[in-house]
Amino acid sequence: MEKVLEVKGLGKQYVKGVYASRDVTFDIKKGEIFALIGPNGAGKTTTIRTIATLLKTTEGDALVSGHSILTEPEKVRECITYLPDEAGAYKNMTGRAYLEFMASIYAKDGQDVIDYVNRGVEICELGERLNDKISSYSRGMTRKLLLARAIMPKPDLAILDEPTSGLDILNALEIRRTIKKLAADGMSFLLSSHNMLEIEFVSDRVGIIAKGMLLETGTPEELVAKYEARNLEEVFEKVVKIREVL
Secondary structure, eight states: OOEEEEEEEEEEEEETTEEEEEEEEEEEETTOEEEEEOSTTSSHHHHHHHHTTSSOOSEEEEEETTEETTTOHHHHHHHEEEEOTTOOOOTTSBHHHHHHHHHHHHOSSHHHHHHHHHHHHHHHOOGGGGGSBGGGOOHHHHHHHHHHHHHTTOOSEEEEESTTTTOOHHHHHHHHHHHHHHHHTTOEEEEEESOHHHHHHHOSEEEEEETTEEEEEEOHHHHHHHTTOSSHHHHHHHHHHHHHHO
8 A cells, every 4th residue: 555654763863862752663554544652752743743844853764755854845845734732823813714824825726725725614614603713712613723724735644743632522522533534535644642542543553652762553453452451551551661671
């Protein structure tokens, strides 16, 4: 199956000799949802920001749709969208105006703008509230709008950092279902989360990361069976303990 992302020995030092991430290697296939899971400070955000070309890698490389983050960062940016955990929207705009503004940045022509906005309206499902200012939105509504912004250009790879962070159960479920539906239509996702039970529901494969090292990859079912665990939280605990012994 076609690989949308190939990560090869990726590493990032902020201070000489101190790695935020090191020797991270994995791939994502077309239509696949891959999640990096681990506690805060594990290296998840550093890894995805490096893939998104927001940080320069210290070592290794990553290919997005065949384009290197080292030698073709501008091509990589044409293939991806990135939604950070702390992303915000322009609160003085209406939801619709925000989608139109962001579509004008992504689009190559006027028809693209129309298509992207229509797709964004469908994805966020905010209805008439799109005519209201974003300042009046709940956190859940804002996050839906931001997800729609990230998805509406139909990127080869959508990179989402903590996509449901801070949301209530119902809003989180809606966003997970949206991600799974888009993946079924062929879009690939790289997610980052410390919520392992959530990721167990939404992901096709996961990578367990701790102290900047990718310790294990596989489907949630494979990892639960391999480590004789009840869920991914127990898998993570066992993987980290084994690595500490080694």
